[in-house]
Amino acid sequence: MDKLIKDLQSKIVEVLNLIDVQPDDIKADERLVGGNLGIDSIDVLEMVIMIEKDYGVKIDNRELGVKVFATLRTLAEYIHEKSPELLN
Amino acid sequence: MTKVRVYISGMGIITSLGNGVSNTRDAIQNSRAGIGPLTLFPTAANQPLPVGEAGDLIIKDDLPRTHQLARRAAGQAMADSREAPDAVVMGVTTGGMLTTETLLKEKARDPKLFCLHATGSVAEDIARQYHCTGPALTVSTACSSGAVALKIALEMLRSGNVKRVLAGGADSLCRLTYYGFNSLQLVDPDGARPLDQNRRGMSVGEGAAMLLLVANEPDHAVAEVLGAGLSCDAFHPATPHPMGKGALAAMQSALADAGISAPDVDYINLHGTGTLDNDISEARAIGTLFSGKKPLLSSIKGACGHSLAAAGAIEAVVAAISISNSVVPANVGCHHPDPDLNLDPVLQPSQRPIKTVLSNSFGFGGNNAAIVLGACGQPGPDRTPADTRPMAILGSACVTGAGRTGRTMIAVAEGEACAGMLDLQEISANLSAGQVRRLKRFPRLALSLAIAAHENAGTDDTPAAVFLGTGWGALSETSSFLNRLFETDEQFPSPIDFVGSVHNAAAGHIAMHFQATGANITMTGGDYSFEQSLMAAGLVSGNICDGFLVIGADESHPELSRLFDRSVAKAACPADGGGALYLKKETRSSGRTIRSLFFESSTNNPRVISSLVQQLEQQQPLNDRYGVILAGLPAACRREGEIQLQTLLAITGFNQPVIDYRKLTGEFASASAVAAVMAENFLEGGQIPEALCDNKPGQLGAKGALVIGTGDFITAMEVMPQ
Numbered sequence: 001m002d003k004l005i006k007d008l009q010s011k012i013v014e015v016l017n018l019i020d021v022q023p024d025d026i027k028a029d030e031r032l033v034g035g036n037l038g039i040d041s042i043d044v045l046e047m048v049i050m051i052e053k054d055y056g057v058k059i060d061n062r063e064l065g066v067k068v069f070a071t072l073r074t075l076a077e078y079i080h081e082k083s084p085e086l087l088n
Numbered sequence: 089m090t091k092v093r094v095y096i097s098g099m100g101i102i103t104s105l106g107n108g109v110s111n112t113r114d115a116i117q118n119s120r121a122g123i124g125p126l127t128l129f130p131t132a133a134n135q136p137l138p139v140g141e142a143g144d145l146i147i148k149d150d151l152p153r154t155h156q157l158a159r160r161a162a163g164q165a166m167a168d169s170r171e172a173p174d175a176v177v178m179g180v181t182t183g184g185m186l187t188t189e190t191l192l193k194e195k196a197r198d199p200k201l202f203c204l205h206a207t208g209s210v211a212e213d214i215a216r217q218y219h220c221t222g223p224a225l226t227v228s229t230a231c232s233s234g235a236v237a238l239k240i241a242l243e244m245l246r247s248g249n250v251k252r253v254l255a256g257g258a259d260s261l262c263r264l265t266y267y268g269f270n271s272l273q274l275v276d277p278d279g280a281r282p283l284d285q286n287r288r289g290m291s292v293g294e295g296a297a298m299l300l301l302v303a304n305e306p307d308h309a310v311a312e313v314l315g316a317g318l319s320c321d322a323f324h325p326a327t328p329h330p331m332g333k334g335a336l337a338a339m340q341s342a343l344a345d346a347g348i349s350a351p352d353v354d355y356i357n358l359h360g361t362g363t364l365d366n367d368i369s370e371a372r373a374i375g376t377l378f379s380g381k382k383p384l385l386s387s388i389k390g391a392c393g394h395s396l397a398a399a400g401a402i403e404a405v406v407a408a409i410s411i412s413n414s415v416v417p418a419n420v421g422c423h424h425p426d427p428d429l430n431l432d433p434v435l436q437p438s439q440r441p442i443k444t445v446l447s448n449s450f451g452f453g454g455n456n457a458a459i460v461l462g463a464c465g466q467p468g469p470d471r472t473p474a475d476t477r478p479m480a481i482l483g484s485a486c487v488t489g490a491g492r493t494g495r496t497m498i499a500v501a502e503g504e505a506c507a508g509m510l511d512l513q514e515i516s517a518n519l520s521a522g523q524v525r526r527l528k529r530f531p532r533l534a535l536s537l538a539i540a541a542h543e544n545a546g547t548d549d550t551p552a553a554v555f556l557g558t559g560w561g562a563l564s565e566t567s568s569f570l571n572r573l574f575e576t577d578e579q580f581p582s583p584i585d586f587v588g589s590v591h592n593a594a595a596g597h598i599a600m601h602f603q604a605t606g607a608n609i610t611m612t613g614g615d616y617s618f619e620q621s622l623m624a625a626g627l628v629s630g631n632i633c634d635g636f637l638v639i640g641a642d643e644s645h646p647e648l649s650r651l652f653d654r655s656v657a658k659a660a661c662p663a664d665g666g667g668a669l670y671l672k673k674e675t676r677s678s679g680r681t682i683r684s685l686f687f688e689s690s691t692n693n694p695r696v697i698s699s700l701v702q703q704l705e706q707q708q709p710l711n712d713r714y715g716v717i718l719a720g721l722p723a724a725c726r727r728e729g730e731i732q733l734q735t736l737l738a739i740t741g742f743n744q745p746v747i748d749y750r751k752l753t754g755e756f757a758s759a760s761a762v763a764a765v766m767a768e769n770f771l772e773g774g775q776i777p778e779a780l781c782d783n784k785p786g787q788l789g790a791k792g793a794l795v796i797g798t799g800d801f802i803t804a805m806e807v808m809p810q
Binding site for chain 2: 016017018019020040041042043046048049052060061062
């Protein structure tokens with residue numbers, strides 16, 4: 001799980017082009033969207049695509065998105081639970 | 089001044105509901121829907137989503153689909169008309185994109201193949217079809233484009249300078265919008281169900297609608313265009329203001345412009361896309377505007393899908409059908425109205441007299457337009473006459489390969505070329521990290537220019553409205569979106585790139601930066617885009633008391649610029665940049681002023697230069713009025729441009745400096761915006777740099793500067809001293 005969190009930290013910084021943010025700045029249990037990182041609804045959708053592409057996990061409706069993207073940890077847990085790649 | 093009233097004397101429409109006004113009327117009366125799985129292009133790995141696809145089209149094989157749709161609608165609108173329109177104004181966002189996508193996928197590299205890619209090529213094609221030699225203007229404000237085009241046409245007619253304008257919108261389906269909206273999770277996999285409690289999004293559609301608008305009532309008018317209003321949310325690039333603040337402002341402005349009040353509205357044709365956010369935002373705005381009983385209301389997008397730039401024009405035609413046939417369209421797709429919306433949509437089409445319709449169109453960038461149509465033969469609305477005060481220049485800024493304004497002007501003063509591409513870091517120097525995170529080159533250029541022009545004005549006021557001209561818009565975002573789409577077998581398109589690829593995204597960012605909640609118009613007319621945005625500003629800024637920005641900008645893209653822009657293909661080096669002016673309408677101006685003077689096509693118009701001279705010399709001979717001409721000769725039509733310029737000089741005997749400004753700026757579509765800023769700087773200093781006038785001092789005295797455009801169109805703007 002820690003490795004997945006670490007991977008996600010780097011990927012999020014890269015995919016969202018978070019200038020001035022270091023991967024470690026994205027804390028596992030802090031609010032991911034609408035907080036200090038400046039991540040908004042369009043960024044969430046960009047992350048949805050990244051997660052589908054890299055982990056084969058779909059998050060295709062808003063209600064689910066709100067739960068999954070609550071924090072980095074909830075996101076990692078969801079991927080861990082659903083990812084065919086991580087299961088192998 | 090007489091109050092000009094504007095009527096619809098002819099109209100045409102094509103959507104997934106059918107071709108022509110009578111087929112559309114039948115579809116409405118029978119509540120038919122035209123939405124079905126996409127067949128237009130193969131979808132690699134996914135089930136095709138429901139869309140609103142127009143039926144059989146083929147007019148001419150090599151004509152892009154948007155052009156074909158536009159020709160169908162224009163043919164119907166012009167069927168009973170022998171006279172050429174004085175102007176064509178169209179809302180277009182995808183243009184030749186469907187064809188371009190296929191070419192790019194096949195790695196085609198011949199610029200000739202892309203000659204109808206430009207959004208502006210649609211209006212130009214229609215103008216040629218109907219022998220219109222006046223302006224052919226293109227509005228690209230996403231999903232409000234068609235309605236904004238009608239507003240501009242309305243103001244052109246009200247100004248008294250034109251009598252007949254062919255206006256509307258057209259967009260074909262293409263991969264960019266089909267996959268783009270889906271990547272934003274804005275597409276309902278079961279087809280759009282606007283206002284339904286189970287709605288999950290829109291259905292992307294396609295189509296065209298054109299309206300022949302005329303000043304003063306013709307014999308067989310369909311309806312009257314009573315008014316139109318524009319606004320910007322200045323809130324978010326893709327999500328509407330949750331309380332519908334911008335939607336409300338546009339509707340209020342439209343009603344005021346029409347000289348009517350809310351209870352006069354019989355029917356509202358909603359924007360009603362079927363997305364969660366649009367429908368709640370629009371519903372809240374309507375709840376605020378109509379505090380008592382609400383008018384009848386429905387969205388037709390569950391029937392024909394959302395045809396983007398065409399939607400506003402399509403719905404204006406539907407509003408006119410509603411008035412002329414006493415029919416109220418049903419809100420097709422809605423079975424269980426969402427109680428949270430507190431609206432009571434029309435669920436079955438009904439026959440009843442409709443005198444006044446309010447039609448809403450809202451787009452990305454929080455770009456809002458509302459128009460009001462009325463039955464003919466009603467008493468005249470009580471409107472204030474058009475504001476013809478000059479536009480005073482309070483601030484200016486430019487960017488070229490040489491640098492920002494100061495560095496560019498130093499290079500110009502030395503007579504040195506400033507063509508090139510300024511480093512992205514330098515362009516972004518006056519932007520914050522948070523602002524630029526999702527912006528590539530074009531939106532950074534535009535935003536940076538806007539901020540610099542406002543800063544140069546040295547005022548605490550902020551602009552209320554934004555007018556942006558760009559030949560090609562956000563090429564980097566578009567390229568990035570399509571590349572990833574193709575590379576991932578159409579599976580993983582980028583939502584960020586899609587939102588950024590929209591032509592008016594940059595103007596939306598400018599609005600957010602300044603909280604500019606007034607009109608927000610992006611014009612995309614190739615080499616004449618800045619001229620078009622200045623013209624739009626002159627027409628629409630009538631009721632704006634505060635300052636407003638008029639900007640022209642283009643980015644050079646390593647792959648796409650030379651494919652799309654014929655002049656770039658001939659250029660010695662890549663170049664880009666732009667210019668921005670902070671303007672204000674002032675009665676007694678203490679500063680310099682700018683205005684648009686002339687805009688005509690040079691195709692099939694042998695008298696264009698005489699017509700230009702006549703217009704320019706109305707007040708004074710050219711030599712008395714102007715101390716310099718800045719002439720734009722795009723490389724693609726340099727020979728033709730030289731002849732046009734020499735003819736102008738020969739007829740007028742103009743014997744003062746003429747600056748061939750593209751030799752300084754390099755080749756990019758909005759180079760004329762830099763020329764306008766140069767003119768402003770020359771006037772400020774009272775002279776033209778010696779290096780630019782054969783090393784003789786070029787004193788301007790009380791004279792102004794004329795900025796001329798040549799090539800496919802002849803344009804003129806003047807910058808005058810105080």
